[in-house]
Amino acid sequence: MSQAAPGPSNLIVAMIGYKVAGLAGAVVAQVAMMLPAGLLMIGVARFWQASSGSQWHVALERALGPISIGLILASGWIVAEHAALSYRGYLVTALCTLVFWRTRLNPVPVLVATGFLGWAGVI
Numbered sequence: 001m002s003q004a005a006p007g008p009s010n011l012i013v014a015m016i017g018y019k020v021a022g023l024a025g026a027v028v029a030q031v032a033m034m035l036p037a038g039l040l041m042i043g044v045a046r047f048w049q050a051s052s053g054s055q056w057h058v059a060l061e062r063a064l065g066p067i068s069i070g071l072i073l074a075s076g077w078i079v080a081e082h083a084a085l086s087y088r089g090y091l092v093t094a095l096c097t098l099v100f101w102r103t104r105l106n107p108v109p110v111l112v113a114t115g116f117l118g119w120a121g122v123i
Contacts, residue, residue: 010034072101088123 010033017029051057076097096110117123 069101072097086123092117092123 011030013033014026014030017025017027019025021028048057076093079093079096092114096114099105099110100107114123
């Protein structure tokens, strides 16, 4: 059901809450969905900052670097597999992966541009 709903999947709870109890139900359902995760995130962020500089903190940050690179490459691989199996799709995927890896460029304009290229039939 959440896959069929527009927007992020967690917004389905607001739609169900609205259907059950109107606007108040939508607000209560959305807050109940987001508040626990938000509070957990705040707690973890405070703990992370308080432990900054400790040995385990530095070791964990160093370990997460290669993992992040691997996840980025895996994402690029998945996108490349579904790039209409054309050499242009593979090329654009590889170029975007390099741009995201080597620069601090915001990915949104790049994704919009590549989406437009796909829509226009270039890719």
